[in-house]
Amino acid sequence: SQLAEENSWALSVHEGESVTVNCSYKTSITALQWYRQKSGKGPAQLILIRSNEREKRNGRLRATLDTSSQSSSLSITATRCEDTAVYFCATDILGYKLTFGTGTSLLVDP
Amino acid sequence: NSKVIQTPRYLVKGQGQKAKMRCIPEKGHPVVFWYQQNKNNEFKFLINFQNQEVLQQIDMTEKRFSAECPSNSPCSLEIQSSEAGDSALYLCASSLSRVQDTQYFGPGTRLLVL
Numbered sequence: 001s002q003l004a005e006e007n008s009w010a011l012s013v014h015e016g017e018s019v020t021v022n023c024s025y026k027t028s029i030t031a032l033q034w035y036r037q038k039s040g041k042g043p044a045q046l047i048l049i050r051s052n053e054r055e056k057r058n059g060r061l062r063a064t065l066d067t068s069s070q071s072s073s074l075s076i077t078a079t080r081c082e083d084t085a086v087y088f089c090a091t092d093i094l095g096y097k098l099t100f101g102t103g104t105s106l107l108v109d110p
Numbered sequence: 111n112s113k114v115i116q117t118p119r120y121l122v123k124g125q126g127q128k129a130k131m132r133c134i135p136e137k138g139h140p141v142v143f144w145y146q147q148n149k150n151n152e153f154k155f156l157i158n159f160q161n162q163e164v165l166q167q168i169d170m171t172e173k174r175f176s177a178e179c180p181s182n183s184p185c186s187l188e189i190q191s192s193e194a195g196d197s198a199l200y201l202c203a204s205s206l207s208r209v210q211d212t213q214y215f216g217p218g219t220r221l222l223v224l
Contacts, residue, residue, distance in 0.1 A: 030209070030210055031210045033212070033213075040217065041217050042112065042114070042116075042201050042203070042215030042216050042217050042218050043201070043215045044111075044112065044215065045212045045213065045214075048210070048211075048212060050210060086151060088151075088153075090153075092209075092210055096158060096165055096166045096208050096209075097143065097155040097158060097166065098143075098145075098153075098155070098213060099153075099155075100145075100152075100153035102150065102151050102152055103151045
């Protein structure tokens with residue numbers, strides 16, 4: 001079973017709208033990272049949030065972490081067509097590898 | 111933007127053939143990771159290195175897979191006898207540190223085993 005998983009398989013929004021991707025994980029973590037993978041490319045990190053942090057921002061992106069419920073969210077405001085991608089959460093458990101969820105596919109329509 | 115280079119981008123092999131792919135990590139990154147991403151977007155960690163030394167690898171890697179990161183040469187991942195189930199995107203990532211740090215991924219090598 002997955003140690004990290006996103007809660008939606010796919011989302012679709014119109015350009016300019018906001019969207020939130022949720023993630024749940026099953027073990028204690030040292031950090032959680034959000035990655036985005038566009039078609040034909042490798043994943044690219046968006047935000048790294050450590051276990052002692054509750055919120056982290058990066059431009060239009062905001063990540064939250066709730067260690068008590070073992071969940072995280074990534075919100076994107078003012079979405080753009082170029083935000084279309086698969087979004088993954090990845091947990092850093094032992095410090096030597098990332099454990100990825102299976103991703104949420106986001107489609108931003110013009 | 112990641113500067114990890116992976117070659118080739120596409121690789122087609124018959125069952126039982128060797129498949130070899132290469133990775134040049136970002137300059138100055140001592141830690142290198144290999145992951146396998148299947149068609150369902152599931153990632154599987156294969157192996158990682160710090161400089162030339164193996165840090166961790168999974169059992170699968172120990173059997174048919176071999177990898178190395180020699181100094182002053184690209185890192186490589188080789189499958190000795192490819193199987194249909196090895197068809198996947200093989201991703202290389204590099205990092206400054208192996209703990210709580212950003213991993214910078216290359217575009218991957220897509221392997222198809224016929």
